[in-house]
Amino acid sequence: MAPTGHIGIALAARNLESRLPLWAWIVLPFLTDIEYGIFAAAGLESQASCPWSHSLAGCVALALIAYGAFYLARRDRRIALVAGALTLSHWLEDFFVWSNLSFAPGFEPNLGLGFYDRIGFSMGNAGANLPTLFATAFEFALLASGIAVMRLTRKRESQG
Numbered sequence: 001m002a003p004t005g006h007i008g009i010a011l012a013a014r015n016l017e018s019r020l021p022l023w024a025w026i027v028l029p030f031l032t033d034i035e036y037g038i039f040a041a042a043g044l045e046s047q048a049s050c051p052w053s054h055s056l057a058g059c060v061a062l063a064l065i066a067y068g069a070f071y072l073a074r075r076d077r078r079i080a081l082v083a084g085a086l087t088l089s090h091w092l093e094d095f096f097v098w099s100n101l102s103f104a105p106g107f108e109p110n111l112g113l114g115f116y117d118r119i120g121f122s123m124g125n126a127g128a129n130l131p132t133l134f135a136t137a138f139e140f141a142l143l144a145s146g147i148a149v150m151r152l153t154r155k156r157e158s159q160g
């Protein structure tokens with residue numbers, strides 16, 4: 001999934017913990033892809049194989065780092081827990097759309113429900129075609145829904 005979808009899903013939960021700054025709600029959900037970008041630039045991963053950034057174990061490790069960093073910075077378990085959950089949400093959402101995730105580096109890349117495979121979309125064929133249009137529409141629908149839920153829940157809060 002692209003940052004659009006990850007951020008959209010996260011923003012829907014935004015008002016569960018208003019002490020966590022907005023930038024964290026935007027950056028943490030796609031921290032795994034930022035990590036992937038760094039690993040890919042270093043030649044460690046590619047679109048065909050990303051067992052470090054996109055394995056379940058890799059994402060749990062990154063979520064624990066986020067938890068630790070936010071706990072050290074804010075000394076608040078709830079804020080740290082939400083930061084960790086936001087980071088881990090990336091894998092759960094990718095699990096829904098992809099089918100080539102692995103349990104840990106060295107394991108067979110065979111996890112995932114593959115929603116994008118079903119509609120015929122892959123990073124390899126992304127371009128001016130119908131599957132890309134569907135996938136993009138799906139991601140922007142998630143973003144729009146997330147922002148809508150965020151605004152609705154905020155309004156309800158301020159009304160008491």
Ligand SMILES: [Zn+2]
Nearest residue numbers: 001032033094
């Ligand atoms: Zn990803």
